[in-house]
Amino acid sequence: MPFKSLLVFLLFPLMCFSSTIKVCKTCKETSLSSAISVAQKGDTILIYKGTYKEHNLIITKPITIIGVDNPVIDGESKETIFTFKTDNFNLQDLTIINVGRSFTKDYAAILVSRSHHFSIKNIQIRNLFFGILIEKSHFGLIENNIIKSKSTSEAGAGNGIHMWHSSNIIVKNNDLSGLRDGIYFEFVSKSTISNNKSYNNLRYGLHFMFSNHNEYHHNTFKDNGAGVAVMFSKYIKMHDNKFLHNWGSASYGLLLKEIYDAEIYNNTFEQNTIGINAEGSTRINYKYNLFLRNGWAIKVRGACYENIFTNNNFISNAFDLAYNSKINSNLFDNNYWSEYTGYDLNKDGIGDVPFRPVKLFSYIVNQTPETIVLLRSLFVDIINFSEKVSPVFTPDNLVDKAPLMKEIQ
Amino acid sequence: MFKILKYSFSDLIRSRWSYVYFLFYLALGFVLLFLNNSISKAVITLMNIIIVLTPLIATIFGVMYYYNSKEFTELLLAQPIKRKQIFMGQYLGVAISLSLSLVLGLGIPFVAYGAFQSTAIFDFILLIVVGAFLNFIFVALSYSIALSNENKIKGFGYAILMWLFLAVIYDGVFLISLVVFNDYPLDKVALLATMFNPIDLSRILILLKLDISALLGYTGAVFKEFFGTNTGLITSLGLLSLWVLAPIWRINTKVKKKDF
Numbered sequence: 219m220p221f222k223s224l225l226v227f228l229l230f231p232l233m234c235f236s237s238t239i240k241v242c243k244t245c246k247e248t249s250l251s252s253a254i255s256v257a258q259k260g261d262t263i264l265i266y267k268g269t270y271k272e273h274n275l276i277i278t279k280p281i282t283i284i285g286v287d288n289p290v291i292d293g294e295s296k297e298t299i300f301t302f303k304t305d306n307f308n309l310q311d312l313t314i315i316n317v318g319r320s321f322t323k324d325y326a327a328i329l330v331s332r333s334h335h336f337s338i339k340n341i342q343i344r345n346l347f348f349g350i351l352i353e354k355s356h357f358g359l360i361e362n363n364i365i366k367s368k369s370t371s372e373a374g375a376g377n378g379i380h381m382w383h384s385s386n387i388i389v390k391n392n393d394l395s396g397l398r399d400g401i402y403f404e405f406v407s408k409s410t411i412s413n414n415k416s417y418n419n420l421r422y423g424l425h426f427m428f429s430n431h432n433e434y435h436h437n438t439f440k441d442n443g444a445g446v447a448v449m450f451s452k453y454i455k456m457h458d459n460k461f462l463h464n465w466g467s468a469s470y471g472l473l474l475k476e477i478y479d480a481e482i483y484n485n486t487f488e489q490n491t492i493g494i495n496a497e498g499s500t501r502i503n504y505k506y507n508l509f510l511r512n513g514w515a516i517k518v519r520g521a522c523y524e525n526i527f528t529n530n531n532f533i534s535n536a537f538d539l540a541y542n543s544k545i546n547s548n549l550f551d552n553n554y555w556s557e558y559t560g561y562d563l564n565k566d567g568i569g570d571v572p573f574r575p576v577k578l579f580s581y582i583v584n585q586t587p588e589t590i591v592l593l594r595s596l597f598v599d600i601i602n603f604s605e606k607v608s609p610v611f612t613p614d615n616l617v618d619k620a621p622l623m624k625e626i627q
Numbered sequence: 628m629f630k631i632l633k634y635s636f637s638d639l640i641r642s643r644w645s646y647v648y649f650l651f652y653l654a655l656g657f658v659l660l661f662l663n664n665s666i667s668k669a670v671i672t673l674m675n676i677i678i679v680l681t682p683l684i685a686t687i688f689g690v691m692y693y694y695n696s697k698e699f700t701e702l703l704l705a706q707p708i709k710r711k712q713i714f715m716g717q718y719l720g721v722a723i724s725l726s727l728s729l730v731l732g733l734g735i736p737f738v739a740y741g742a743f744q745s746t747a748i749f750d751f752i753l754l755i756v757v758g759a760f761l762n763f764i765f766v767a768l769s770y771s772i773a774l775s776n777e778n779k780i781k782g783f784g785y786a787i788l789m790w791l792f793l794a795v796i797y798d799g800v801f802l803i804s805l806v807v808f809n810d811y812p813l814d815k816v817a818l819l820a821t822m823f824n825p826i827d828l829s830r831i832l833i834l835l836k837l838d839i840s841a842l843l844g845y846t847g848a849v850f851k852e853f854f855g856t857n858t859g860l861i862t863s864l865g866l867l868s869l870w871v872l873a874p875i876w877r878i879n880t881k882v883k884k885k886d887f
Contacts, residue, residue: 588817596679
């Protein structure tokens with residue numbers, strides 16, 4: 219106890235010295251850059267309402283910057299606006315507009331470099347190149363930000379939240395639209411992405427590269443150019459997300475490439491050209507997902523082994539499953555397929571006849587993509603039926619032996 | 628010509644089959660809307676029926692009407708009326724009454740359901756227009772087949788075969804040739820091949836409007852580029868008209884020379 223009071227006593231003067239610096243048109247400090255230069259370690263800078271034309275603000279001291287009544291920082295489309303090279307900083311309640319664009323440098327509204335224990339909250343960023351760019355940083359919180367751009371070409375656009383070589387970062391409740399990638403992770407681990415909305419982005423709503431042990435849940439990805447891509451990553455948990463209307467000739471809800479040991483559950487895939495496009499992904503559990511009105515619910519491209527698909531709902535997809543090989547080591551069990559026409563004599567809720575999710579036409583389309591023009595032709599229905607009765611072309615062990623009679627709620 | 632058209636039209640309108648056909652579409656429309664609860668979904672289901680069933684029924688009706696009214700036709704031929712007028716009158720009578728059954732039978736449930744407030748109204752109108760076109764095409768085709776065959780059984784057989792060819796066999800040959808010539812660029816060929824078959828042409832036209840086009844991938848892009856634009860739509864409707872006009876022309880030349 220004496221020790222603790224001694225500590226408080228010793229720290230007390232230090233707390234006193236952490237002062238508040240106000241920035242406004244009539245204050246002592248009229249610009250953010252001068253406020254930053256006079257600020258000491260642990261100070262708080264309050265920015266009052268107004269537009270501040272500033273850029274290249276480099277912060278090397280652990281300070282807190284708070285906007286009051288939504289001030290606007292206008293970067294005049296020149297370069298990076300905030301650069302944080304310090305630990306323990308907070309940035310909140312600001313609007314940042316007009317970030318510089320470049321084909322050689324990654325200009326960002328907020329650049330965080332080699333920092334840890336930071337938070338970025340309630341920031342609105344408009345007309346940007348990169349939004350929040352984080353490199354080699356750890357233990358951060360990025361919350362309630364709205365990042366909105368109107369990008370037209372992939373080369374001239376940046377990512378909303380871009381992370382590189384970082385870990386233990388929480389990204390939640392952000393709203394990302396009109397960017398190249400909504401959220402981009404490269405060499406990031408132990409991070410969580412939750413409750414974000416990522417829509418109308420040119421490329422991916424969310425993009426993972428070489429990032430292991432991450433989790434993303436309760437996010438909505440809608441109308442993105444190509445959907446969500448998870449590549450070259452291990453131990454990723456993806457659950458309770460919505461992948462909606464990623465519709466276009468090269469679009470999909472979720473792209474999996476070189477993914478191992480992932481969990482995909484409780485997700486909704488609705489009206490995507492391809493719900494899940496899996497390539498070289500192994501030991502993945504797909505459970506309780508809903509596939510509704512997609513072109514292809516799942517497209518298995520190759521080198522996918524030991525995946526388990528159980529208790530999923532496949533409803534009104536043009537093709538439930540496309541498969542390009544005759545070998546199958548994946549397990550389909552206890553799913554509900556709206557295409558299933560079997561019966562259930564003992565009324566245990568499980569169909570008595572196995573279901574074959576790969577149609578002959580789906581197999582043909584995989585071999586010769588042009589044949590898709592015959593979709594919904596009577597001839598195609600006839601050959602599908604005959605293949606169903608006696609399978610010749612589709613892998614004969616690719617069956618759901620216990621298809622459910624009713625959809626899982 | 629109009630007198631004859633009026634006669635065969637009212638003759639068909641009074642016949643039981645027109646009512647059955649009309650009621651069939653009416654019931655179908657209501658059931659589909661009841662089951663799907665959405666106009667755009669009902670349009671997709673309806674497409675399958677219009678593509679397959681409408682041509683079949685038009686074929687059978689056309690052949691049947693020709694053979695049934697043969698004696699009356701011969702009686703008319705004895706009168707001072709142009710041959711062309713007699714046959715065109717009869718043909719239009721059949722085609723119009725069938726199309727009317729289709730338009731009213733499907734139109735009533737959809738309009739009652741509120742199709743005009745729906746965004747799918749254009750898809751629905753396109754579907755009905757294509758259905759009417761298919762009626763005109765297949766009645767004309769079957770009529771010209773019936774004209775060339777005195778033997779009823781043969782005529783029926785050929786007409787059904789014609790339907791089977793266009794609805795099923797053509798697609799089969801098409802599919803196999805696409806698979807066989809896999810190594811060549813096929814999208815243009817596929818585009819051409821669909822144009823030579825009115826059923827395929829109608830199917831693609833509706834499919835692309837229903838936004839399944841994204842499924843079609845690269846081939847789809849070629850198709851979309853052609854059919855998706857207004858010129859494409861006009862070209863394909865023009866082609867469908869050509870499919871109506873070609874058999875009509877054949878009927879007219881055939882009728883001129885035919886010895887009854």
